[in-house]
Amino acid sequence: MTDMDIRLTVNGRLQHAKAGVMRTLLTVLREDFGLTGTKDGCSSGDCGACVVVMNGQVVNSCMVLAAQADGSQVTTVEGLASNGELHPLQRAFGGTWAFQCGFCTPGMLVSCHALLSSNDNPSREEVLTAIAGNFCRCTGYQGVVNAVQQAAAELRSANAEAVLQHD
């Protein structure tokens, strides 16, 4: 088949597109679904501007064929906020100058969000390892570390509160 009907769940919503085989998950997200938050920095998996979560794993969407993504669950930067409320990570990024031009930010946020979903108290090294595939030319990455640790702290205390309330 040269053209495929693909269906995927993006940020919790089922979407479909008709994708020529050469199209990537990145181009489908951006062009078919209008989710232009995820960026193309190199089209060859070297910069991480295109990072999304696919089936629970961070991937470079520029190198995933749309056909390969058929049937997948995808989370992009647009899916981090819930009910209009920014995720603590997004608030922390905005407040601590974890970006300058902002082009790497969507991919960076997704990588950091994925980190926090498996590590609620990451060290500086752990954050840097999680973003080792996210290239940023404007900052020196320390702002990202600060933002992630700040968000992690906020999430931990929110969880602690939730536990208390539950009790």
Add this chain to the structure above:
Amino acid sequence: MKNFTYYRPTSVDQALALLDTRWGTAELLAGGTDLHDLQKEYVAQPSRVVSLGGVNGLGGIAANDREVRIGAGVKLAEIAAHAAIRKHFPGLASAAGDVGGPQIRNMGTLGGNLCQRNRCWYFRDEHTNCLLKGGQRCFALEGENRYHAAFAQGHRCVIVNPSTLAPVLIALDATVEVQGPRGRNNVELAKFFRAPTGPTERETILAPNEMVTSVTIPVRGLANASYEVRQKQSYDWPLVQAAVSFTRQDGKVNAVKIVLGHVAPTPQVAEARGIAGRAVTEDTAAAAGRAAAEGAKPLSQTGYKIRLIEVAVKRALLIAAGQKRYWEA
């Protein structure tokens, strides 16, 4: 990229049936971290792309006390994190955990890593018609070759094999299961690679209509490690890699295997001298390193790799022996 037809077989047999007897018409797609690039630059122009994502039987890591079998479709991240692999084959876990960055490790597969094409910048440039693309000469031989072979002797094409898992697996006596029209076959990984010299040859002995389905590593209690010298810590290919394995008794090592990566068109098995029957110390490891680098015939710009080989071997041996990592401050 050139247009193609996409197939999503559900079994190995179906996948094999879609391949061709000659290279170039059909390509296997695993994680996509290599093929996509090759297609984008028109280096690969298949009319058929066969996705392995839906093929049954390529996943899973099965471990028991005799062997560990890893499906060719297993992602590098899973290999790096797997308890049995970290326990028995820390060298493999470390090599897998150092490939690219988190995204690459989540996408790249074992099979793809072993079968990936080389990274030579002449090979990957659409406008350069090198030997491997049917041209008359190897441009790296007389050109910019700092990332190319250090054991260049007798090779018409002086690429380096880019897999960092291969040297470790060879040091661990791994075998690879190959399936094709002739059926199933187990091949020693040490014999799996070859030095291509033209468009009908690739970096492995696979025929165009064969594929890797799994890799099996015997559990023999070998100490093992991998060490890479890289230009930067985040997201880079190594300049040179050394993978080692050995048995240990009363503090002395034997059956020492040293396999070098990124120094030759195939993983380079080096002679392990100066260390058999002795304890691993900085001195004996250094001697082994020097011996491993002997016989290297570098190109005009890869002379520096000789020293790096010596150091990489030394450090890999020390890591495998559990010695202090003197190079970490």
Add this chain to the structure above:
Amino acid sequence: MIDSGAVGRWVSAPGAYDIVTGKARYCPDLDFPGMLIGKLLYSPHARACIRRLDVTAARMIPGVIAVLTHADIPGENSYLYAEPDQPLLVVDEVRFQGDAVAAVAAIDEQTADAALRAIDVEYQALDGIFDPLAAMQAGAGQVVAGKDNIMMHKTYRTGDVAAALASAHVIVENTYRTQWAEHAFLETEGGVGLVDADGGVTVYSSCQAPHRDRMQIARALGLPESRVRVITPYIGGAFGGKDEAHVQIHAALLAHAARRPVRLIRGRRESILTHVKRHPFIVHCITAATRDGRLLAVKARAIVDAGPYSNATHEVLNKFGEFIGGPYTVKNLEIEKIAVRTNNPITGAFRGFGAPQAAFVYESQMDDLARKLGMDPLEIRLLNGVDTGTRMYTGVVVREGKAMKASLRRAAEMMGWQQRGELGRQPATHLRRGWGMATILKGSGMGRGLPDHAAVLLEMHRDGSVVLQSGAADMGQGIVTVLAQLAAESLGVEMSSVHVVRADTAQAPDAGASCASRQVMVSGNAVLRAAVPIRDSLLQVAAEKTGVARDRLVLHGGRLHVDGQAHDLTVAELARRALFRGYPLQSEGRYELEYPADAPEVTYRYSQEVFQFCTQIAQVLVDCETGQVAVERLVAVHDAGKMINPGGVYGQIEGGVAQGIGYALTEELRVTEGHTLNASLENYVIPMALDIPELEMDVLEMPEPLGAPLGAKGIAESPIIPTAPAIRNAILDAIGRPLYQLPMTAERVLSALDAAPCADPA
């Protein structure tokens, strides 16, 4: 101005919400009804004649709407803002691997790609000229017919260099080499062109100078500037690499020809192959001093490989020469500047603009000198450092020079320089640690003799909300945030009440380019001026309403304050009243960097006089077995004049240092016979998250008199300048071996060690 407003505070960027939600739109995100995808066909050859160029087949592909060659350009087929000698589309000879030959616009990317491949070009490859030294020789073929290969050859002299050299007790003489460096902004070059119903053209441009782009686009289209509009969307980094025009003119040409919107975005490989690079230098430098370390003379000869076209070569080479003596009192100086044409990659502006190359030379010379004399590297720098009032070798008299030595002392203090004897220099047999410093200067502003002005439009509406129109492009350096802070504080409102419209030439006056670290100074001061009549109107109304004298009234936080106490009257209420009464709430503020009438003659033309002084000290760990260098610590002390946006200032320092580390250790374009081999982020090696240490930073605030009343002087460039020499000097300290070439790769460090494996630390 009042204290404790938005200025000097850690504030969020106005665009923060858009950026963290993915809503911010950059050129590649823009979409318009009927939009086409544009692409350019580039020459694969570094030098070739075009024998045949036939686009017929391409034009016939369904979905291909426009295919342009040089014959289809309505206006001038040339661009570059200073000296337009680069063709938009080549006529007969390609002169570097990135020369554009044709342009296509098609309904989608695949079709555009197919169109490119269907263009029939017959090249006759020619022997290129790739060695600048060979290109300089008489009898070398001409890179550009009718033009000398030597694009520029100028010498500047001051004092008596020969006499100084003759009388010197110690001389340090070395040859330095620096590399082509790639900006690697994450958003590649792009432009979206649209044609209005009445034939005007609008271009969304990922650029640094929208008004200048307008001029170039108009020229190429043969339109008056009044029919051209340039808008900057969000821009994903530039660092000087988008100062000159790139594809925006082509996007406009395609849109004009197709009569439909066209989006033209370069792919990454294309980008690396075709856009300007940092100039590579070969510098022979002689530094002479007395036996107690006082600098007597600097004599240098610099040869620059310019590529085939002029771009910013004159300017960069002149800037290099302007700073080659360093932030030091040097009375005798000679700098011979030679720029040579070749068929190598084109060169242009890159953060620092010649100053990083100069700093690598003069700060390495200083350490070599210090070693020769057995002097402390800190002491020799303090001994020679400039002060307020020093007359530089350019003739410039330093108005605010305390920052030079202050940054040195502060950096030394933060590093613990006096305790460097306690540094664990040999943590293992094959590891060596060392400390190295570099102190530098860079100017802000265009330089004396060049126009350096900006204007802004400011308006407050009846509800107290404010709109600011500035023509200053924000590429991530944060000028939008700074201007919003200044407007908010000047008008006494919260930052959230201020909307800064991203630069749009149809709405905003010219602010000049975002380059030379100038915008905070010129556009910032323009905002202060624009605010005056609006604030006057509001205070006038307030005085009338309250009956209180104006000097007891202040606007702050959206409210009137009387004698420091908050009053009921909000700024919004005052605005409503002011408009009702017909008091102006709209004004244009214009600012020009002016030099006092009594400012002494400057002998080096176009010298900058607002200095960014700064010092960086690096701690490196050298692995003597592999040659790898890790930067373990880095102290950076920078003078910002006045910090408007601390987050932005610290961010610029961090980002600049990260770029500096790459420039120092790993980044290098590998070019052979004019072909770039590593045109990817895989092979052009840039340090990423695991390679950058956490910096120790401090910012000095020594207000710039020339930039009064704002005092801020811009620090966009200084952070990248001292890093490479600081690391070089740290390596020297660690292994006792000097390096004279960038980048200081593991290979080069190993070569330096070859003379004596792991020499004992000095």
